[in-house]
Amino acid sequence: MAFDGLFIHSLLNSVAPALVGGRLSKIYQPFNQDLILTFRKERKNQQLLISANAQYPRFYLTKQVISNPDKAPTFVMVLRKYLEGSVLQSINQVGVDRIINFCFSNRNELGDQVQLDLSVELMGRHSNVILYDQTSGHIIDLLKRINPDENRARILLPKAKYELPPLNPGLNGFELTESDFNQEMADCEPAAFAKKVGGLDRDDRDELTGYLEDDNTYSTFKIFMQQFNKSGAFILKTPNNKRKIFPYLPYHLDLVQESTDSDLNHALDEFYQYQSNRDWVKQKASQVERIIKNEQKKLSKKIIKLNKQLNQAENSEGYRIRGEILNANLRQVKPGMTKISLPNYYDNNQPIEIKLDAALSPARNGQKYFTRYKKLRDSIKHVKQQIDIAQNNLAYFDSIQTAIDNAEPQDIDQITDELISQGYIRRPQKQKRRKKITEHNLNKFKLTSGKTVLVGKNNYQNDWLTLKKANKTDFWFHVKNIPGSHVILQDDHPTDADIAEAAEIAAYFSKAKDSAHVQVDYVQDKRVKKPNGAKPGFVIYTGQNSIEVTPEKDRVLSKRID
Structure with missing residues (x-):
């Protein structure tokens, strides 16, 4: 299932107690769409991962060790200025939608108390993280700045008034009374009712529909909703082996249970680890992969060209034969001739056409063929060496690409160091000291x-x-x-x-x-x-x-x- 509103409701059952009241001690942005917020509470550090990735926007407590980049992006610098050292007062979900407000209390430069909200909107390609002032309602900064011509619904730029995105909230299942339920169900089927309930993705709607088809009562509906007040996790697989994570165990979907976890955050950390690693590696290795592809392209072209030269050199006997035949028939060559046909005594005296340079004497034309033959024969050893070198270099870059395919984000620095030492990447003026391998x-x-x-x-x-x-x-x-x-x-x-x-x-x-x-x-x-x-x-x-x-x-x- 996706990170829908009810999934977020379940997740907050474990995230809120771990973070609320904690002090925000560290903020960094390891990758383009991802933030790490470290909270200190009860003498323990808790890392909150927030991702505005378009394919899998999410947030959860993570144990992953993700390196802090040398240079902080502008948004992180703003967050550090306004939020570092502040206390997290509360975490509030907007209804059952995919919007979560992290409410902070801090003091400004004048020592006055200020209330700031970090709004996390998990809405596919429109996902964003927005810092705004609660009192004035104005945006201080945001992870993705959107030009007005790209989003006419609201302005997403610093100093603009913060407004919620257009929402279609539907029914809040946690607040729905029995009389409201009976009224809604009076004139619609379970599937139609499930579509009216807010915060559900397709899997949740199908599961709710199954519950109500089994027993179309308010008590059954409440049993379904109460499953989202727990904090455990269930990992299941579809018939084509696609993995899905749920905060409850669905019975009406065509899924096979793979594992369970009492901690939803831990389950999410493991669930997204492979995919997020691939995404982070791709971002971090973009420069390296660009160099690898360019070098592979150049080497492949070079090998084709060298093999052509080698083939020509190994089949150079024709130049020697033409030179010998020409020297044996010098008297037949007349000044100004550009070609001549002579009997080839290596091929039963069949005629062979020999091109001539009209500006050269007959003897010099013969010598030109011998010189060409000798040059090609002498080049065979050198061309073979160059082919070996090019093939070894191509294999080397294949090994680098394989290393990237198997890498974790922190491994890319070592791969970059290697290419710097080999001269494929320019050495930065202030290069970090290489960490010792252990x-x-x-x-x-x-x-x-x-x-x-x-x-x-x-x-x-x-x-x-x-x-x-x-x-x-x-x-x-x-x-x-x-x-x-x-x-x-x-x-x-x-x-x-x-x-x-x-x-x-x-x-x-x-x-x-x-x-x-x-x-x-x-x-x-x-x-x-x-x-x-x-x-x-x-x-x-x-x-x-x-x-x-x-x-x-x-x-x-x-x-x-x-």
């Missing part, structure tokens, strides 16, 4: 046998894991001839089952993650070496064995540990 940076998995598997998420981590972290007797895994993560099984005598599970993890964290029958090489770490001058992440190894696996996402990620 085991905490890696992905960690526990196999069925209890043994630990470590997975690098980028080339720097791969090098550190393979060359520094791993014991020489540990087993090293990598997909065969495909970009992917280095994987270390921390054991010197793994069973066949251990090898199969570790290989599946290696296959999943590679470019072949969506493929079947993936070949994975494995060998003891002591047999893995890094050539001098090799690019980050590139190693060579000998004495390996191979295993064929088919990675399955759910099976792999179920073994992951924090």
